[in-house]
Amino acid sequence: MNLAQLVRGVLQLQPDAEAIEHGGSWWTWSDLEQVIDRLDAMLNEAGLGAGVRVGGLLRNTSSIAAGIIGLVITDRCVVTLTPMLPDERLSADILALRPPAILGCAEDWARPAILAAAREIGCLGLELTGDRSDPVRLVPGLETVAGSDLRRDAPGIAVEMLTSGTTGAPKRVPLKARTLEQAVIDAGVYDNRRPDDPPKLRGGVQILNAPFAHISGVFGLFNCVAAGRKSCLLGRFTVESWVDAVRRHRPKVAGAPPSALRMILDADVPKEDLSSLVAFRAGTAPLDPDLGDAFFERYGIPVLQNYGATEFAGGVAGWTLADFKAHHKDKRGSVGRMNPGCHARIVDPETGEILPFGTEGLLELKADHLGDGDWFRTTDLAVLDPDNFLWIKGRFDNAIIRGGFKVFPDDVVRALEQHPSIREAAVVDVPDPRLGQVPVAAYIVKSGASAPAEEELRAFLRERLLPYQVPAQLKALQEMPRTPSLKVSQPELRKLFTGPLAA
Template identity: 45%
Template sequence: MPLHPLGRRIADVLELRPDAHAIEYEGQWISWRRVGDAARSIASLAGASGSVGMLLRNRPGQVAAFLGVLLGGGTVVAINPARGDERTRADIAALRLPLIIGEADDLATLVPPGTATLEISASLDGVPACGSEGSAAQPGVAVRMLTSGTTGPPKRIDLSYDMLARSVMGPDPGVAAAPTELRRGVAIVNSPLVHIGGVFRVLQCIAEARPFVLLERFELGAWADAVRRHRPRTVSLVPAALRTVLHSDLTRADLESIRAVTCGTAPLSADDADAFTDKFGIPVLTSYAATEFGGGVAGWTLADHREHWQAKRGSVGRANPGAQLRVVDDEGATLGPDRVGLLEVKPGQLGPAANWMRTTDLARIDADGFVWIVGRADQAIIRGGFKVMPDEVRVALEGHPAVAGAAVVGRPDRRLGETPVAMVQLREAASADVDTLVDYLRTRLARYEIPAEIAIVDAIPRSPSGKPDLAAVRLFFGGASEITAQRDHAR
């Protein structure tokens, strides 16, 4: 049976210029031939196995294996080896998959005895050039993708071949023309493969036949070095990484090639976006996306940013081509411009027959179609009858010049029902204390919005996507924690 258009595109690109550079990893280039040989050696196994568990790390071996499963028409079941050994072992045991792919250390440590495994190397050393493209039945689910797990345990969302193909090849993948030559320029991929952001970035590079630098994680020095050497015109940064760059010693000269920064996966304040633009002269194009949508559904374009940012600052932009967004009340009735309600989405990635998908995000859409995310309905904190939106408190805290990041959650309270509590990471140790932060918040928030407790920690726990791990934050405030912190009650 013929390959799905996504698999066909992968195969075409891998064969375009086999000896050219494909992936730079730890300063060394890996050719398209080596990636292709590894992918094809796995394709036939993937087709025969169906669902294949993959211990995903940002390394060339995992990229090749991922592509191989898609070539074989199989399903990648994403497994995050960074969640902790016990949780990962339990996850693998519960999945009961016919095959687990990973590196030797991960397989030995995490996979229960008796489970079939396939070992891959991080840098594709010693991969046999064997196998062929798969001949599995017409594929349906391409990836069972882990959500970010910021509000609770991560769950898996099924992403179809059609959805991913539309994300990286356009609305009609079946007739999309394959590249005839490699793209000029080198992209930088620092989003984790175990998250939709990393999958999208890698598949986008493959679909466009663009070589890329693969970073295991965002680290300022390695990222800045890649930017200086390869001079990309656009880069993608999650808010935490963008703020790291913003408050670093990097200069305009270091980032002079960059014409725009795209930023998603978590809220970014308009103040931070403007501060970045003021320092580096680079516009920040925020976006709105979710794993369930197969990627982004709204965002800023450069043209919109030039024309509308000053009037629409703080918006996540307008609906992407093919996507539809609306705001509804609790009964599902569509609300007019600038009315706040629940956001519903028809993602373009799901095709013209997509149904409306209700989110838990509170939003408003103005008459020009610009969207503002104002909070999450499922995270609203009701403090003695007053509604507190955690994102508003977080943005206020992150406005303090000493604060590198913040996370705000609700904690049960016998008298008030629930109170907001905040975890704060400072840019420099002892550059601010709790009393200083509370005094700062008094000028920016209502009294009931000020956290009942602020913990200053060495590092906020984060998910692979860079978002604060709110489940871990709640656990911290609910009992014992290994996080070193200064804890005081706000007065």
């Protein structure tokens, strides 16, 4: 059974059963299927069948969720467009990508720059209305495919996904349909779901708060639907909305990025509000093991980290609850065990020589479902042990070379976050005329705490770091600039540091 058959099977089990809650309103499986079928019919009428690229202005709404599902299971390609971007950047994306059709909500089609960009390329415009009696409409002025130089086809590709853009300009990665399909099937190991299980509806509600413009959002959506589980869809993560969803739906497992985990701890959410949870899944960014331990100590809830890559449709390694109970002390700091069908090896960054277990080097990955048999070289420094547990030690490509000395930002972040007043820290490089590059750091103070004096903080860091690792500038922020997936945006953070530096 392929992914399309599995999803269709779930949609038709109990059409009138609740499927997705968003903004206090439930959509049924039938409501989702109505959007899927209407969208398919309108695209076919426009001559845009299987293999065609369709731009998606991907907000976290029930109708957009249905649109993503519909495009993928009808063998079309979703070209992700991030509606949270400013008009200038989003319209530039549309002009560069030139899809033959774009779908989005009314609020995005009401943006003059977006409408103008779509008209300039001559694409079909589709509005997902949110009205279950009339779920898809043509956008006035965009009723036909009129452009002559549109980039129409991407056969075999499910999603043209942007990377998170954490360290620089986001890159577009073509995610194969078979890769997404196998990743969803392999993820059944975390849900007691076997590849040959027939479609079924399962109990409980899963909270979806990752943005659909990010791989974690798309993967989470398909994993939830494939499992036949109801979901509560949040427009974006806030402590208040997330805790409210947990209180109302009482899921056994919920998750968010490590930055959200810090926010929950800092907000001192009452333990009883999270009493339904038996596990918290953390992904998209490195998890400080001290943070995981603090959450476990405060709430008694294991934090199960996972590690993924856009090219692999998300999950590559992760913790199961059984592994946590057996190994959370002796495998502390690991991102978990390699997923079924995913393989890892560690190589020397310079020579490519395969290194023995327990040795730090550059991580290479291979997955059975990619089919090409090639090893994919990441930019992550990692350690693998004989039990297939993986530790991520930082990024090889973001080392800061300060006057010939190599500074890894993760080392500096760990030292900063050991300070009792600091909730979260981030480190980037800035140019320096004498040393080439120097590290600078921003941090957020915990609720109720005072920001440490700069000299006090520098003294604290000098006790934990080598002199060349201490940031040239320290800046307290109310909030970090972030990507849609809640990672710190390094390009935007770098813009906050100007003026002379204490290099």
